[in-house]
Amino acid sequence: MTAILDPEGVRALDARLERAGLLDLAMEDAGRAVADEAGRRAPAGPVLLLAGGGANGGDAFVVARHLLTLGRDVRVLALPSTHPLTRLNRRRWHAVGGHTRPLTPAALARQAGGAALVVDGLLGTGFRPPLRPALAGVVAALNAARSRGAPVLAIDLPSGLDATQATVPEANGAESSVQADVTVTFAGLKAALLFGDAAARSGEVVLAPLRVPPAWVADVQVAEQPGDLDLAPLLPQRTAAAHKGMAGRVWVVGGHPGTTGAPALAGLGALRAGAGLVTLHSAAEVPLVTPELMAQRHPDLAAFLRDTPAARRPDAVAMGMGLGPDAAALALEVLGWAVPTVLDADALQPELAGRGHAACLWTPHPGEAARLLGTSAAGITRDPLAAARALQDRLGGVVVLKGGPSVVARAGELSVSRGGHPGMASAGMGDTLSGVLAALLGQGLGAWDAARLGVRLHARAGERAAVRFGYGLGATDVAHELGGAWADLRGT
Numbered sequence: 001m002t003a004i005l006d007p008e009g010v011r012a013l014d015a016r017l018e019r020a021g022l023l024d025l026a027m028e029d030a031g032r033a034v035a036d037e038a039g040r041r042a043p044a045g046p047v048l049l050l051a052g053g054g055a056n057g058g059d060a061f062v063v064a065r066h067l068l069t070l071g072r073d074v075r076v077l078a079l080p081s082t083h084p085l086t087r088l089n090r091r092r093w094h095a096v097g098g099h100t101r102p103l104t105p106a107a108l109a110r111q112a113g114g115a116a117l118v119v120d121g122l123l124g125t126g127f128r129p130p131l132r133p134a135l136a137g138v139v140a141a142l143n144a145a146r147s148r149g150a151p152v153l154a155i156d157l158p159s160g161l162d163a164t165q166a167t168v169p170e171a172n173g174a175e176s177s178v179q180a181d182v183t184v185t186f187a188g189l190k191a192a193l194l195f196g197d198a199a200a201r202s203g204e205v206v207l208a209p210l211r212v213p214p215a216w217v218a219d220v221q222v223a224e225q226p227g228d229l230d231l232a233p234l235l236p237q238r239t240a241a242a243h244k245g246m247a248g249r250v251w252v253v254g255g256h257p258g259t260t261g262a263p264a265l266a267g268l269g270a271l272r273a274g275a276g277l278v279t280l281h282s283a284a285e286v287p288l289v290t291p292e293l294m295a296q297r298h299p300d301l302a303a304f305l306r307d308t309p310a311a312r313r314p315d316a317v318a319m320g321m322g323l324g325p326d327a328a329a330l331a332l333e334v335l336g337w338a339v340p341t342v343l344d345a346d347a348l349q350p351e352l353a354g355r356g357h358a359a360c361l362w363t364p365h366p367g368e369a370a371r372l373l374g375t376s377a378a379g380i381t382r383d384p385l386a387a388a389r390a391l392q393d394r395l396g397g398v399v400v401l402k403g404g405p406s407v408v409a410r411a412g413e414l415s416v417s418r419g420g421h422p423g424m425a426s427a428g429m430g431d432t433l434s435g436v437l438a439a440l441l442g443q444g445l446g447a448w449d450a451a452r453l454g455v456r457l458h459a460r461a462g463e464r465a466a467v468r469f470g471y472g473l474g475a476t477d478v479a480h481e482l483g484g485a486w487a488d489l490r491g492t
């Protein structure tokens, strides 16, 4: 399980390390991890380090000392050191024979010329935008050096990114953040390294654990990111005596004249994720994408749902895909059943606020999330963790805020998915996911586990299908890879 930390969590961890007399060692761990990565990235040639005044700059002085003692040609350009540990590690750097020159854009441009690697230790989690103009010139000079061929390794976070935000801060036309080739981050990931344009600024992300008890990190994390080893135990198990009635009866309630493909894709997703029996209930004629799916057309879908006795209700429902204008009323009816239910697409309506029960999963994409919260899609994607938390507060149950990556929220807890492929940004992908989630609910998983496992299975299936289809990936291609994704997770 990987932790996701925000600056508040980092400060709390720092305070705990400080009380334990371990903060100096944590900086040493951090600097050593960066020096190892720098050595791997640039096995020969000069390394240029840029040190800011805070602890991020302190890390840079530790890196410089380790590289120097390995016999490397190391140059350091630094701002005045303000953090006590930065001053300490600057003295240690000088004690081993290192030199420090003042950091200016011109000095940076000169020194970066022949550098095999430039290490950005200007600003980390302590940075608050907007970037002061004095540093904007340094950031611009660093990005210019990179475009002339000097690779950039960022310590903890590329300078100029707000750790909590998926967007790159605005800077009145000036360069506001560093573009890194690799970022070595400590103790846990930061939201900026995971989401949006900010993540694209981070390059490859390497997580370096600090030698502290894992509980100290878990105590301050804002979210978790499960690995496949964490999720594999959630996969439903079957004995040889299993029969279809034990594998979950799933209903897909969706489709409307003109939008009939969506429920079919959800049904396919449910089948491929192991549902025993999948029936599509629709007001329209739904295309039969595979004969294993059963389809029932109801001229009056509301009456059909209202008149379904408790004994005939399914183990799980996925609803909303192409369901049309009456979706909110139909969703209210099904929510009243209190059976495990996935609400997607047209069933994601603001009037359902507070109606979510414990076995209920809402699966908005950013546009739908904006509709539910009365904000803009840009407001959602800027801070997906905060948006997922707000959606869960508003709706109840469990929320999957879809994206690359997706965020799963339940009361007081957030989980971020891994993997996937940009080719999954295509129509129908969310419909398949709804079916996968309903299948897992139908096989007995709780909403939180179904959501975390389901988004990973779906993402893994996308990775597999992308090998053949790349950006031309379709939702049915992903559905057909779900079995392989399942086997991959089981094999971890």
Ligand SMILES: NC(=O)C1=CN([C@@H]2O[C@H](COP(=O)(O)OP(=O)(O)OC[C@H]3O[C@@H](n4cnc5c(N)ncnc54)[C@H](O)[C@@H]3O)[C@@H](O)[C@H]2O)[C@@H](O)CC1
Residues within 6 Å of the ligand: 010, 013, 014, 026, 027, 030, 052, 053, 054, 055, 056, 057, 058, 059, 082, 083, 122, 123, 124, 125, 126, 127, 128, 129, 130, 131, 132, 135, 155, 156, 157, 186, 187, 210
């Ligand atoms: N617990 C942890 O996770 C550890 C964190 N460490 C390092 O500590 C860093 C955090 O250190 P700090 O809290 O000292 O903060 P930073 O060093 O990230 O930033 C503080 C510095 O940024 C400057 N600054 C802030 N806002 C600015 C703005 N708008 N424009 C220009 N300059 C600005 C401040 O003047 C100060 O010099 C992490 O990013 C990481 O590199 C490591 O030392 C190891 C332990």
